[in-house]
Each structure stands twice: as C-alpha cells, then as structure tokens.
Amino acid sequence: MALVDFMSVLHKSTSRDYLARVNDSEYPKARAAKLAKQWGYDYWDGDRRINYGGYRYLEGRWEKVARAMVDHYDLPERPRILDxxxxxxxxxxxxxxxxxDAEVYGLDISDYAIAHSKEEIRDRLVVGNATxxxxxxxxxxxVISITTLHNLHNYDLDQALQEMERVGxxxxxxxxxxxxxxxxKANLLYWQVTCEAFCTPDEWQWWFQKTGYTGDYSFIYFE
Structure with a gap:
C-alpha cells in the first residue's frame, strides 16, 4: 500500500470560489446537495452551481491518467480493469x-450516468452499489475508484473497501x-455536495487498516 498521486493534476486545474458556492441565492448548499444526491441530470449535466455543470467527454483529459496507471502497474496481457x-x-x-486489449468494467450508483455513458463501452457498465x-x-x-468512496456513510464505506479488496x-x-x-476542512464543506466521510489522511489510513484494504491511494485537498 502506497501513496501514489494520479489525480492532483486534474483536481488543481479547476478554479473554485468556495464562498460563492455556499452562499448562492438560487442554489444554496442545502438545495444543491439535495439535488446532487439524486445522482441524476442535476448532478451530471445541470447547473454548475449544483455540481459538474455538464460532464462531457474531453479528448485526452482522462487518457493521461489511464496512461500513468498503466505505466505504474505491472498489468498482464488482456488485463481486467474495474472502475x-x-x-x-x-x-x-x-x-x-x-x-x-483490456477488458474494462464499471459500476455506478447513477442510472443517469450509465444511460449517458460512452456508447462504445456502455455494455460493460452496470448500475449498482460499491458495497x-x-x-x-x-x-x-x-481495481480503481476515483472520488467516490467519500460519498458513502461509514457503515457502507466499511463494506465498500472490503469489496474492492475482495474482487482485486x-x-x-x-x-x-x-x-x-x-x-x-472549511473549503471542503463549502464545495462538496455529496461527501459523507469527512476524514483526515490519518483517519483514512485507519479505515484502510480496519477493512484490510491493501491497495494504493491518494487524497485531493481543497486548498
């Protein structure tokens, strides 16, 4: 288990006005969170003040992350990869x-996301729960999971980490x-709309040890 950073290059490319988001008159934090946690149109493709504001495929954006992972991990021929x-x-x-030649598979809680996923791989994606x-x-x-598990309550986070360990x-x-x-911590509270597990790095390490998760990890911070 090691700290390996594949994600900060993408996370730091976005500018954020934390106070504007939490104080918005039309979509104050409580309303935005209520809409976002339906995991539907508003979360993915609705107003930016709720969440993504239009989650569209951008050529090359994720390829550099995929390439970094492939370069880092010793994968066999025809590897099976789960997101x-x-x-x-x-x-x-x-x-x-x-x-x-990889066999890719994905799981997400959002029916909307799967229905609007990349058509070329849609038959490899399923609606389901990380637990x-x-x-x-x-x-x-x-097995990878990007900015997902912090959206789980503690009782589900425990099982989800064990499941990642089990299938990988x-x-x-x-x-x-x-x-x-x-x-x-304040910036995270201001910006997030779906987070349930608010943890320091040491607390995440506690979770990894408790659940037997042996994989790599990284953290994103709202600086």
Missing part, C-alpha cells in the same frame, strides 16, 4: 486507448477527498 464509481465511463474508455460488487473474488488485475488481485487504487487543516 468503482465509473460515472459515464470516460476513464475506462481512455484505458482502451492505452491498452486496446456489493457483482464479480467473483480476485477477478480483476486492476494485487493492483488497486483509490482517490478520496480529505483535509489537513481547518481551512481545507
């Missing part, structure tokens, strides 16, 4: 640009939101 919380499948689609992955033990050569072989990676200072 837990795959959204519209953009990262999985770009994995196929880097490893054309119950519908695959056998040790099935995947790489040696290579696993997750990225979650965290905070190191009171300023970062």
């Amino acid at each position: 837990v919380g795959c959204g519209k499948g953009f990262l999985l689609f770009d994995f196929l640009k880097v490893v054309p 119950q992955l519908p695959w056998p033990d040790n099935y995947f050569d790489l 072989k040696n290579n696993k990676y997750l990225c979650v939101e965290a905070y190191r200072t009171e300023e970062e």
